[in-house]
Amino acid sequence: MSARGDDGGAGTWVGRPVPRKEDPRLLRGIGTYIDDVPEPRGTLHLAVLRSPYAHARIGAVDASEAEALEGVVAVVTGADIADLIPPFTADYERPGFKVSRRSVLATDKARFVGDGVALILAENAYVAEDALGLVLVDYEQLPAVSDIEDALKPDAPRVHEELADNVLVEGGHGTEGFNEVFEAADHVLRERFRVNRVAGVAMEPRGCLAVYEKSDDAVTLWTGTQVPHMLRVGIARCLGWPESRVRVVAPDVGGGFGPKMYLYPEELLAVAMAREYRCPVKWIEDRLEDFLTTLQARDHVYEVAVAFDGDGVVKAVSVDALVNSGAYSTYPMGVGLEPFQGPLNMPGPYRFRQFAFTCKGIATNTCSTGAYRGVSAPGVAMAMEGMMDRVARRLGLDRVEVRRRNLVGPDEFPYVNVVDQLYVTGSYVECMNRALEMVDYEGYLAARPPERLVDGKYRGIGVAVVTELGGQGAARYKARGLSDLPGFDTARVELGPDGRVLATTSFSSQGQGHETVFAQIVADELGVPVDDVTVRGGDTGASPFGTGTFASRGAVVGGGAVMRASGELREKVRRFAAHLLEASPDDIVLEGGHAHVRGVRQMRIGFRDVARAAHGLTESMQLPEGEEFGLEAAATYDPEASSVSNACHIACVGVDAATGLVEVERYIVVHDCGRVVNPLLVKGQIQGGVAQGLGQVLFEEILYDAEGQMLSGTLMDYMVPTALDVPTLEMEHVESPATDNIGGFKGAGEGGVIGALPAVACAVGDALAPLGANVNRLPLRPDTVLGLIEGVGA
C-alpha cells in the first residue's frame, strides 16, 4: 500500500530537474575545497622531493643546507621513516598476480619521474618549495623502460628487481568450443588498437591537511578523496593504528573521475608526520606534480580478432590486452583493474556466444595507472565498434545493418552475455533507431559525394552502441577478489525534532550532486519537500561505513541505501502519526511534510508535531506501544548485479584535408540509464563525459620519452578540451528501469566517455575510408590524421 499520496502513484521529486542544493555555496565562492579548510595555528607545509629520473638507485641524501634554511622544520628521507610507514601494497595474492610493494618515500630506488625521495616540513609552502632545491641526492641512473612492449622484452630493465619480470598480472579465459567456432567461420578480421594514455586532470589538484588531535592521540585527515572510508581502512592498516585514531574527511572536492579513489603516499606521509611532529601538516600539490604522480589511465594495446559469417553475424571474438600499469600497484583497486575490465567490457551490447581473452598488466618506469572514468570500457568500445565497421566494409554491408544483426534485441531481455553479465533490461536497438532518426542517417549518406570531400573536409559519420556497467556491489567485487572494496553502502536518515530530515550517507561528492539527488529520493519516500532534506557525507567521523563514490554507483547503491533507510523511517513516522491521530498506520498518508488519514485530509498532523512527540518534547507521554523514542533509520544497500546502462552515440566529423584537424560537427546521444532521478544532472554527466571522451580521441595524451621523462607536464602540452572543442550535444533519454535493484536506477557517470571514443574514431575512419586509411590508434591529432591522409591517399 502506498504511503506517498492519495493517488497511490509515484512520488513528485524523483524525475524532476531540481536545481542543485550544492550550487549556492559554490557559486558564491564559499565552498570549502581542501586548500580552503582553515589551517590550525602552527600548520607545517609539506613538500615532496621527487626523483628527476625514471629509474635510479638512491644513494646518500645531503639535507644539511635545506635544514639550515630559516623556516624549515625538518627534512625526512625514505630511510628515516621506513619503520614508521612500512611499504604498502594492494596486490591481491591470487593466481596470476605478483605482489609488488611501494615505500611512500623510495628507499632503494626511484621507479618513475616523480617518485618521492624525501620530504620537507616548513612554516609555509613557499619556504618548503625553496628547500626542495637545497637537498642533494646522489642518484645512480639506471636504464628505464616506459613502453609496454619494450617492458616485455627479456632484457628489459626490471622495475621490481625481486620479481621475475615486469608482468604484474596476467589472466585469460575462453568459452568452451571457441576454437571450433572461430575456425569454422566464413571470415576473420584482425586489428590492433592502441589506446592513448590519459590523465583525469580534475581542476582541483590533490591535497590534504592532517590535524593531530592531542586529546585523543588521533589524526583527522582532510583530503580530496572519493572514498573516505576506504582511505581510513587503508591508512590504519598501513600505519598499524586502530581505526579510531584516524578520521578521514572529504570536503568539497574539485573533480574526481577515478584517480581520487586511491590512497596516495602523500596522505600517509601527512598523517604520520602530523603525529610524529604533533602538529597539523598540509600538502597541496601543483599541476606538475599532478601530471607526474596522480594516477593516469589507459595506455593499452588490444589485439582483436573477429570471426563472422557472410551476413555479418559475429560468431566469435578474441582480444589480447596489454596494459601499462606504471611503476606500482595501487590501493585499493590493485593492478588487475584495467587489464581485466577491458576484455570483460568487450562484448558490450552484442550477442556473440564465443569469446576468448588474455590480459597482462605490465610494470614500467612511469606513473601508476588505474581508474579513470569508464576504466577500460571506452577503449574496448572503440575496438569493438571499429571491428563492426570493418566487418561491414569487408562484406559491403551498411554498418548499421551489421550492428542490427548483432545487437541484443528488444525481445531478448533479460539477457546473459558471453561473459556472464546479466542485462536485465535495455534498449540497444531502440536507442540506435532514435539516434539514426535524429541525425537523418540515410539523408547524411545520400547527400555525401563518394569521395566524401566537401569544402576541403572529408565528411564522416560514426555510430556507436555501447553499454555502461555501474552500480556494483559486494558480489561483483568479491568475484574479482577485491578484498578491500566492501561493495555495499549505507545511509542513515533522521527526522529531527523540528520536522526536517537529515540523511547521512557513506558517499562523498566530487561534483555529482548527491546532496540534491539523494534529497529527491528521501523527499519522495517520506513525503516532504526537497528543501526540508539535508544530505551529508564524506566524513568517517559522522557518516556510516560504506564503499564510496566511483564506477557510476552513486544513484544505484547510494540512492538504494537512502531509499531503504527512508522507507524504514517512513513506516516509523506512520506509526507515530497513527498513534497521534488515533488511526491505523495503514491508513496514514505522508505528503508535503504532513501525515493525514487516507481520504480525510482534515485529520492531519505536521511532521514537526510528530517529530516532537517522537523526541519526547511534549507535555505528556505520547510514545506508541512498542515504539522507542527517536525517528531515525539506517540501512545498507548491496545490489547483487551490475546496472547496465546503454546508449547510442553518433558523431559527424569534418576532417580538414589540408591540416588533418578533426572537427566534430554534430553529436547525438540517445541514452538509457533506467529511471532518471534528475534529468538536469544526468544530462550534465553525459555532456561532461562526452567532453572528456572527445579530449581523449582528439588530443589528450600523456607522453613519456624512452627514458621515462614526461613530455606533457603542463596544460599547454596536455590539452584538455575548451569550449571551442566541444559541440552542443543533441540528446534524448529512453528509460528502461532496472528491475533487479531497489530504485530502478542505472549508473550514468561513465557512459558519455564510453560512447565518445568509438563514435568519433568510427566517424574519422568513415571519413577517410575511401583513402583506405586505417584508424586504429588514438589520439587523432592533426599530425596523426594528416599522416593517415597523406600516407595512404597521396
Place this chain on the structure above:
Amino acid sequence: MTGVGELPETRSVTLSVNGERHEIDVETRMTLADCLRRKLGKTGTHLGCEHGVCGACTVLVDGRSARGCLMLAVQANGAEITTVEGLASRGGEWHPLQQAFHEHHALQCGFCTAGILTSMVEFLGENPDPTEDEVREALSGNICRCTGYQGIVRAVLDAAGRLRARNGAIAP
C-alpha cells in the same frame, strides 16, 4: 630577487577587494591569488594550474580579468579587485550570471566556476549581446573538466539577456 636563505622582502600594499580596503604587508614574491586566499581569506578564488592556463584563479583587477596566479600581489597595489565573493549584491542577491549558472546546471564540482564567472562578468560588460560562438570564444580561456561547457554556454547567453533587461537595453 631573494637569494636562498635570505628572508624574502616584504612590501606594504593597499588593495581594495570587493569594495573593502586592505592595507597589508606581503612578500614581494607572493602571487595575487595567494594573497587574496591566504592573507585576506578570499578562498573563493581557486588555483588549478599556477601556470596561467586553466583560468580558475581569474579575478578582476580594475575591471579587467587577470590571472591571480601570474600576477604578484605587489603589482596590484592600489587596484580595485573583484573576486567571486563580490559578485552578489550587498544584500546577498545573486548576480544574474550566478542565477543563470544555477538554473542551467553550469557547474558540477564548482572548482573552475569562480574564474568563469569573473571572466564572463568582464565579457558581458564588453559584449552585452553575444552570439553562442562569441561566448565559446570568450570561455576558451577557462577550463572546465566536468560540464562539457554546454550548460555554461546556455547560462551565459541567458544571463546576457537578463543583464540587458536589467540595464534597460532593448533586446534585438
